Amino acid sequence: DTEVTQTPKHLVMGMTNKKSLKCEQHMGHRAMYWYKQKAKKPPELMFVYSYEKLSINESVPSRFSPECPNSSLLNLHLHALQPEDSALYLCASSQRTSGYPPEQFFGPGTRLTVL
Amino acid sequence: SQQGEEDPQALSIQEGENATMNCSYKTSINNLQWYRQNSGRGLVHLILIRSNEREKHSGRLRVTLDTSKKSSSLLITASRAADTASYFCATDVSGTYKYIFGTGTRLKVLA
Numbered sequence: 001d002t003e004v005t006q007t008p009k010h011l012v013m014g015m016t017n018k019k020s021l022k023c024e025q026h027m028g029h030r031a032m033y034w035y036k037q038k039a040k041k042p043p044e045l046m047f048v049y050s051y052e053k054l055s056i057n058e059s060v061p062s063r064f065s066p067e068c069p070n071s072s073l074l075n076l077h078l079h080a081l082q083p084e085d086s087a088l089y090l091c092a093s094s095q096r097t098s099g100y101p102p103e104q105f106f107g108p109g110t111r112l113t114v115l
Numbered sequence: 116s117q118q119g120e121e122d123p124q125a126l127s128i129q130e131g132e133n134a135t136m137n138c139s140y141k142t143s144i145n146n147l148q149w150y151r152q153n154s155g156r157g158l159v160h161l162i163l164i165r166s167n168e169r170e171k172h173s174g175r176l177r178v179t180l181d182t183s184k185k186s187s188s189l190l191i192t193a194s195r196a197a198d199t200a201s202y203f204c205a206t207d208v209s210g211t212y213k214y215i216f217g218t219g220t221r222l223k224v225l226a
Contacts, residue, residue, distance in 0.1 A: 004157075031212055042203055042216035043158070056213055090157060094212070103148055104205075104214065106157035 023091030119217035138204030
């Protein structure tokens with residue numbers, strides 16, 4: 001299985017809602033990532049988990065809360081978002097190696113709209 | 116910003132022609148990767164070139180890397196309508212598992 005899955009595909013939420021995005025991979029990868037992508041822009045890194053521990057947080061506002069319950073799952077909890085947070089949220093995974101950083105495998109993304 | 120720059124921003128060619136896109140970056144790297152993204156979907160990894168390599172081929176793709184100029188190019192030969200997508204380069208931040216994506220090139224291949 002060389003696939004990264006993300007649910008839901010689309011999400012519409014109000015500014016007072018609490019919702020979660022889910023990402024799953026069964027490739028045995030021990031590094032997992034969340035990216036945010038606005039239209040016609042490149043993906044911007046939000047968080048990196050390595051061996052289920054948060055290793056990089058790119059100064060993301062606390063209304064985004066990541067969680068890695070086990071080596072296959074990555075969640076992104078959303079609370080009190082702003083309309084400017086509307087974007088495509090991409091999850092990715094990669095092997096952990098002692099050498100060069102390897103290629104990432106991306107999920108199809110969750111299209112988030114904040115009203 | 117560490118973000119890389121790609122040019123051109125957009126490219127429109129006829130099917131069968133070659134497409135070349137360029138990427139420049141700012142910091143030292145271990146490797147450089149190219150990804151394709153079809154409209155509004157996830158990214159697909161195309162090719163990885165290490166900092167000690169100068170050229171790499173994969174099918175119709177040819178990637179070059181010039182670390183002295185901090186630049187890379189992606190050549191797609193004999194393009195097809197299915198190659199229509201956005202193409203991004205990505206560089207690692209040395210010593211971390213952080214990736215920085217370039218601004219992207221939107222390629223349109225006309226049938």
